[in-house]
Amino acid sequence: MNGVLQQVEWESPLVEPLPDPALQSYARRRQGIPHPMIAYFAPVPWMARAVVDMHPEYGLLMHLDQTVADLVVLVVSQENSCRFCYAAVRGLLWAQGMSWARIQRMEQDLTRADLPPRTMAAVAFGRSQSRSGPAGAQAARETLRRSGLGLEELKEIAFTAALTDFHNRAHTIPAIPAYPIESMPDHLYVRLLRPLLGLIVKRYRYRGQPTVLEPVPPYAFARLVETYAGSPIGAILARTLAEMWASPHLTLRCKLLMIAVIARGLGCAVCAPEVSAALQTEGLKESTLAQVLNHLDAPELDPIERLLVPFARETIWFEPAPLQRRARMLRERLSAPQLLEAIGVASLANGLCRMGATVLDL
């Protein structure tokens, strides 16, 4: 069943899949079904784990209604023109027993704005955080509060939009094939297995439980992680960030520079100081950082940083095909794990900087 995004131009994949039985079995343990595209992320384990674990269906949300979360994922994926994530969330809703007619009605509702006011405000908030960044988040947050949604729900909507921003970029930039996901419900065997799929998805889907947050080292995004203390979201963010910082394919300085550029491009005043402080800890001079932030380059940068700093900027506001083409140009200069890690860092930073601007001054 076709979705409205199937006409979006989509390049061929930028990286080769690397079958990894351990990773696939991890995904199956977490979600009950094999993850069809996880092999593409295998060269960068933290990214592969984040793709599996940062999912609103599996034990992360404690307060937000699951249907509202699904709608936020759907609308943000639509806004970002992510064919892969859009098809995946539609497929998931279908597997859980929702008819195509109902899914289409939901999509039409998103356009026609005739959802209940609370749901409408939640969806508008998620859309605004993703699309307008910090500039639009304040107004949408006020609307959300007026509609009666509580602080904890608001934080979970912000997280759901952020993780969708992460997934959308992580799948769009390397052009992870969308067609197999889009066409899956058209296969007879998938339709026959649908009740079983639905049962598995429902069995593995669970609500989050209060989770103790281990002390977070004072580093970039530490305040953001601490905002979610007590929720499984805090724990998953802390783990994903720790693994991302420790991953060896790009230097810590390079990752921080990419994040600093994204924070600057989004106008995220709350994340930028932490990132700047971390860069100074890494030995970057203030004048060099200023030059990077103003002109996306500086003579002191190494060749990989000079490639990835302007690339980070491209990921803030994008159209899929041109961004995929630009990423392809990097493929000649970087190894597959380096490119994939750069995409992961930029994807995560886009989600977290948007979310930081929304929730850090609550």
Add this chain to the structure above:
Amino acid sequence: MTGPVVVVTLLILVAGLASAIYRQWHQNRTLKAQLEAVAADLQHLQQSCSRFVPAGVLQHLIGDGVQSGIEAAAPERKVVTVLFADLVGSTAMSGRLEPAVLARVLNGYFQRMSDAIHEHRGHVAHFLGDGIVAYFGALQPNPWQCNDAVRAALAMRAAIREYNVELGREGLPLLALGIGIDRGLGLVGLVGARERMEYDFVGRTVNVAARVQTLTRIHQADILVTEALSTELDARFVLIPMPAEFVKGISEPVVTYAVREGPSAAAPSAEQPGDR
């Protein structure tokens, strides 16, 4: 006798009912398909519109309806970079070429210029005759808007050179471009009459960019930027200072810089005395 009549009557009634149900089902299906097609069109339209109107404004227009949306999406003050481009000698060319040929030449020019602007995150706000007004930083926050605008101008210069090779091969007149760029604060939002509104930038910067563009002929330089813009540029752009000139509508003489090269081609050691 009564039995067959009743049976036939019942059969006719059942057939009629079945036919009515089928017609209704078919009609519902057609309407549903039309509704889905309209919804899909609306989605595409919304996505396409985001190239011309910021997301927040678009949300107001869709969510609140056009009239209320216009009221809700109040214009805001923003710093925007304005690029004003115009063809040199186009009036003479328009007199010499057949209308169909002229239209083809101009469309090729507009397409190439729009591509160069879009590639560098600008958006074309207006085509004025053979002139182009483009904004950088109007739709989305863009702290790199000055560098983007000058890079777009350099890409436009390169695109015109390539296009001239094609035109020359066909024996058509060659094109020359003048570009003026300025940056400043203004009002951004939906402006216009009830019958026709557009997302626009209103402020002195638009006039300055247009006037600076006219100076390209005096200074014999194809790309000129104002002093306000030059201070924000990456130091690796090679700029050549031009004498200050008075222009229509501005009381102070306007200081401009000609853009010679962009950072990729320029090395700091290659700068000449007087260059920035």
